[in-house]
Ligand SMILES: Nc1ncnc2c1ncn2[C@@H]1O[C@H](COP(=O)(O)OP(=O)(O)OP(=O)(O)O)[C@@H](O)[C@H]1O
């Protein structure tokens with residue numbers, strides 16, 4: 328089994344997320360991509376616009392778009408209110424699936440923040456990383472991270488995604504009454520409308 332963890336706020340899940348997961352699954356022959364909404368993102372402790380339960384429900388609907396995609400509660404809010412550190416999430420996944428080849432899937436913008444993540448060296452040991460291009464965050468800029476040769480061998484760059492969808496812009500457009508039909512999966516859009524999110 329080749330399995331990727333794909334963490335994010337998913338507020339809401341959008342076309343960019345699906346493009347990233349599809350490109351990674353195709354290029355790396357992934358059997359499963361686990362979309363894991365973050366309960367408390369360690370670098371965004373002020374929280375998300377939308378409660379975890381709604382983000383998880385939207386991710387479950389978005390994951391119906393491809394049979395390789397699965398919604399995961401691995402990053403559900405912790406009982407003690409602690410942040411969801413990816414190093415802990417990947418360790419948990421490795422324990423649950425000891426036979427799996429593990430990948431961590433991120434966009435180039437997230438990867439540029441790696442030095443500020445909890446235990447970056449261990450993060451690169453626990454999984455191979457798939458880093459996907461995002462407009463405005465050129466793959467070339469990733470060389471500024473100064474990884475050693477072994478770490479570099481654990482990081483795979485995927486430069487064929489050019490999708491400029493971002494959740495922040497979508498939230499603004501939804502709030503203004505634009506349904507963003509081409510950028511959000513129809514089932515997710517139905518959920519947003521029936522639960523009066525982003526109004
Ligand atoms: N259009 C995109 N292209 C490439 N990667 C993306 C894209 N959208 C999101 N990602 C990646 O998906 C993961 C989860 O992203 P997240 O849920 O925070 O969405 P976002 O659109 O970046 O949200 P926001 O605008 O609120 O910051 C991150 O690793 C991010 O880099």
Ligand SMILES: O=C(O)c1ccc[n+]([C@@H]2O[C@H](COP(=O)([O-])O)[C@@H](O)[C@H]2O)c1
Nearest residue numbers: 334335365368369370412413437444445
């Ligand atoms: O573990 C950390 O220190 C850490 C720091 C920043 C981001 N992350 C995770 O990276 C994923 C993408 O986050 P973001 O906000 O960059 O889209 C999400 O699952 C976060 O929980 C994790």
